[in-house]
Every structure is written in C-alpha cells, then in structure tokens.
Amino acid sequence: xxxxxxxxxxxxxxxxxxxxxxxxxxxxxxxxxxxxxxxxxxxxxxxxxxxxxxxxxxxxxxxxxxxxxxxxxxxxxxxxxxx
Amino acid sequence: xxxxxxxxxxxxxxxxxxxxxxxxxxxxxxxxxxxxxxxxxxxxxxxxxxxxxxxxxxxxxxxxxxxxxxxxxxxxxxxxxxxxxxxxxxxxxxxxxxxxxxxxxxxxxxxxxxxxxxxxxxxxxxxxxxxxxxxxxxxxxxxxxxxxxxxxxxxxxxxxxxxxxxxxxxxxxxxxxxxxxxxxxxxxxxxxxxxxxxxxxxxxxxxxxxxxxxxxxxxxxxxxxxxxxxxxxxxxxxxxxxxxxxxxxxxxxxxxxxxxxxxxxxxxxxxxxxxxxxxxxxxxxxxxxxxxxxxxxxxxxxxxxxxxxxxx
Numbered sequence: 001x002x003x004x005x006x007x008x009x010x011x012x013x014x015x016x017x018x019x020x021x022x023x024x025x026x027x028x029x030x031x032x033x034x035x036x037x038x039x040x041x042x043x044x045x046x047x048x049x050x051x052x053x054x055x056x057x058x059x060x061x062x063x064x065x066x067x068x069x070x071x072x073x074x075x076x077x078x079x080x081x082x083x
Numbered sequence: 084x085x086x087x088x089x090x091x092x093x094x095x096x097x098x099x100x101x102x103x104x105x106x107x108x109x110x111x112x113x114x115x116x117x118x119x120x121x122x123x124x125x126x127x128x129x130x131x132x133x134x135x136x137x138x139x140x141x142x143x144x145x146x147x148x149x150x151x152x153x154x155x156x157x158x159x160x161x162x163x164x165x166x167x168x169x170x171x172x173x174x175x176x177x178x179x180x181x182x183x184x185x186x187x188x189x190x191x192x193x194x195x196x197x198x199x200x201x202x203x204x205x206x207x208x209x210x211x212x213x214x215x216x217x218x219x220x221x222x223x224x225x226x227x228x229x230x231x232x233x234x235x236x237x238x239x240x241x242x243x244x245x246x247x248x249x250x251x252x253x254x255x256x257x258x259x260x261x262x263x264x265x266x267x268x269x270x271x272x273x274x275x276x277x278x279x280x281x282x283x284x285x286x287x288x289x290x291x292x293x294x295x296x297x298x299x300x301x302x303x304x305x306x307x308x309x310x311x312x313x314x315x316x317x318x319x320x321x322x323x324x325x326x327x328x329x330x331x332x333x334x335x336x337x338x339x340x341x342x343x344x345x346x347x348x349x350x351x352x353x354x355x356x357x358x359x360x361x362x363x364x365x366x367x368x369x370x371x372x373x374x375x376x377x378x379x380x381x382x383x384x385x386x387x388x389x390x391x392x393x394x395x
Contacts, residue, residue: 018319018344018345019196019345019370019371019372020194020202020321020343020344020345020372021196021200021202027297027299027321027323028321028322028323028341028343030323033323033324033325033341036202036341036343036374037339037341037376039192039194039202039203039204039374040190040191040192040194040214040341040374040375040376041190041214041376042190042213042214043212046213051381052084052085052381052384053084053085053383053384054084054085054086054383054384054385054386055084055098055385056084056086056091056098056101056102057097057098057101057167057170059084060101060129060167061129061167063128063129064129064130064162064163064164064165064166064167065162065163065167066162067160067161067162067163067164068129069126069127069128069129069134069148069149069152070084070126070127070128070129071084071124071125071126071145071148072084072085072086072124072125072126072127073084073085073086073122073123073124074085074086074087074088074122074123074124074125075085075086075087075088075122076087076088076089077087077089078085078086078087078090078386078387079085079086079087079122080085080216080218080384080386081216081217081218081386081387081388081389
C-alpha cells in the first residue's frame with residue numbers, strides 16, 4: 001500500500017503542468033526559447049526600434065549642430081519605461 | 084527624444100532652465116504645455132521655439148511640427164545657427180546609472196492559452212498589445228561577479244542570492260497594465276519564497292564566454308503562495324537565458340533571458356465608471372501566465388527603474 005502511494009506521488013509530481021505549460025522539474029525547454037522571447041517582446045516595427053535619446057540637452061545640441069528640430073516624446077513618467 | 088516632464092520641470096540645471104523656458108514661450112509660464120502632453124510627440128526648435136503653432140497640445144503632430152519648422156527663417160534652421168555648449172553641472176538629483184553599470188531592458192507581458200493550447204499575447208484588456216517596460220541598473224561590482232575567474236566549459240555555479248534578487252525581484256512583475264504606477268504586484272524582500280539561479284559555462288573562445296542561466300523563482304505576498312490561506316499576489320516562474328561576456332571589451336554584450344510562469348496579480352477595475360468614479364486596484368480572481376524578457380538596453384538610454392522618485 002505504501003509503495004503504491006509513493007509511486008502515485010512520484011507519477012503526479014512528474015506530470016503536473018502549470019498554466020504556462022511548464023513542468024516545474026523540467027524548466028523552460030531550450031527549443032522554446034526563441035519563440036517565447038519573440039512572443040513576450042514588443043512586436044517588430046514599434047517605438048523601441050527608434051534610437052530615442054534621453055538627454056534633452058544632448059538632443060538639443062545635436063539638433064542645433066545638424067540644423068534640425070527636436071521631436072520630443074513626453075510623459076508624466078518616462079515614456080520608455082511605461083506602457 | 085523621450086523625457087519625463089516631471090523630472091525636466093524640476094531639475095535645477097541648464098537643461099531644466101531651458102525646459103521651463105520652452106513652457107514659458109508656449110503658454111505663459113506654467114507647466115501646462117508639456118504636463119498635458121503625456122504620451123505625445125512635440126516639435127521644438129534648438130533655439131527654444133515650440134513648433135506646434137496652430138496645433139494645440141492635443142493635436143500636435145510630427146507632420147505639423149515639421150511644417151512649423153520649415154516656416155522658420157532659413158537662418159534659424161541652418162546647421163550651427165544655434166550654439167549649444169556643454170552643460171556646466173547636471174542636477175545631482177537627476178538619476179544616472181553609476182559608471183560601469185549593466186543596464187538591462189525588461190519587458191513583461193501577460194499571455195493566455197489559445198484554442199490549440201499554445202501561448203499567445205493576451206487580448207483581453209484595454210491596453211492593447213504593448214508589454215510592460217522596465218529598466219534595471221546593475222552596478223559593476225555586482226554584474227562582474229557573474230563572470231567566472233577562469234572559465235572552463237561545463238563549469239557550473241549558483242548565482243549568489245543577493246545578486247539573483249537584485250535582478251529578478253524587480254524584473255518578474257507585470258507592469259503591462261500601464262506602467263510603474265498602475266496595478267502590479269511589487270515584490271518586497273520578504274515576498275521572495277524561493278529563488279535559485281544557476282550559471283553554466285557553455286562555451287569559451289578567444290573573444291567570448293557564453294553562459295547558460297537557468298533557474299526558478301517563487302514570490303508571494305502571503306506565505307504559501309498559490310496555496311496560501313489568505314489571498315495575495317504570487318508568481319511561480321522558470322527562467323532560461325544566455326549571457327555572453329566579451330573578453331576584450333570586458334562587458335556583457337548579450338543578456339537574453341526569458342522567464343515564464345503562473346501569476347496571480349492585480350488589475351484595475353472600475354465599478355464606478357458610470358458615475359466617473361475612481362478605478363480600483365483589485366486582486367485578480369484567476370491565474371494568468373506572465374512572460375518576462377531581459378536584454379542589454381540600448382546604449383546611452385537613461386531611464387530610471389521603478390521606484391525612483393525625483394527630488395528624494
């Protein structure tokens with residue numbers, strides 16, 4: 001009886017799957033790394049692909065040197081650190 | 084370029100003075116022009132002219148700003164017309180990462196199961212498909228301890244608990260609902276129930292050392308996590324990643340890490356919506372899947388991590 005219970009526990013532990021589809025004892029399979037990385041990160045073509053400067057002074061200096069306007073993305077928390 | 088208007092308005096240096104002068108030029112001296120410009124892109128000339136013209140802050144557009152720019156006298160627009168020297172002394176209260184810091188960009192996203200059982204981006208809330216964004220500043224002494232002294236393929240070690248916590252406790256959250264100030268479980272040190280991360284040397288070449296990062300984390304507001312008798316946020320996540328150290332530049336040029344796990348967090352509910360009342364932060368009544376990525380941030384971008392309060 002004890003042996004049967006022990007075996008049952010072992011089987012249950014080995015097959016528990018989380019909502020995320022992981023088996024805790026196995027970790028994230030390496031084969032899924034690229035897929036998950038792309039799924040979580042922003043979709044291509046979004047604002048992160050722009051090389052935003054974060055120093056207003058340096059941006060002003062660059063604009064003055066190059067004869068261009070500044071385009072300032074502003075927020076009441078930092079736009080690059082918020083959704 | 085991108086700014087936090089609260090920091091720019093309050094900073095006590097030439098950059099702050101110039102920013103405040105932009106607002107004076109535009110609207111008579113208060114913070115009005117930019118404070119209500121959250122999330123918008125505005126045009127400004129290097130000489131300090133707000134390029135919205137007929138476009139009020141609500142309608143300011145890039146195209147409109149460029150039209151206004153092109154209407155300026157050619158002499159104002161030519162390269163070098165405005166001289167901008169070095170800033171004499173930056174306000175010390177404006178945060179910058181300590182020299183030599185490793186700056187990581189973090190993305191946090193809710194995922195859900197599709198009909199086939201696979202994972203997909205969560206489509207079930209009002210904030211679209213943008214993940215949460217966060218930055219981490221890891222001081223040099225801390226991140227250098229990840230580099231084995233004499234790396235050999237197959238070497239393995241446990242990342243010291245303090246360093247693992249420095250990286251993963253602030254990263255493994257969900258700010259995808261709208262930034263640092265909107266609902267998210269914020270893990271305190273006492274919420275770390277287990278956190279074990281291991282490093283393994285996978286490859287050593289003349290120029291690089293590549294390391295595998297692998298581990299698991301369990302955080303919860305209440306002891307017991309998902310089995311707790313009292314409701315509270317919790318997270319159980321697995322971690323996998325590849326970090327690569329450049330032996331010549333002596334920096335990590337790659338820090339690609341994924342975390343994935345079950346999460347019970349918070350969301351904004353607004354039962355008072357019909358009467359215009361305030362939204363409430365409530366604990367969710369279902370477990371979701373949280374995905375987090377870490378990577379080396381774009382060089383030169385200075386964005387404070389969560390928890391920074393300007394002026395303190």
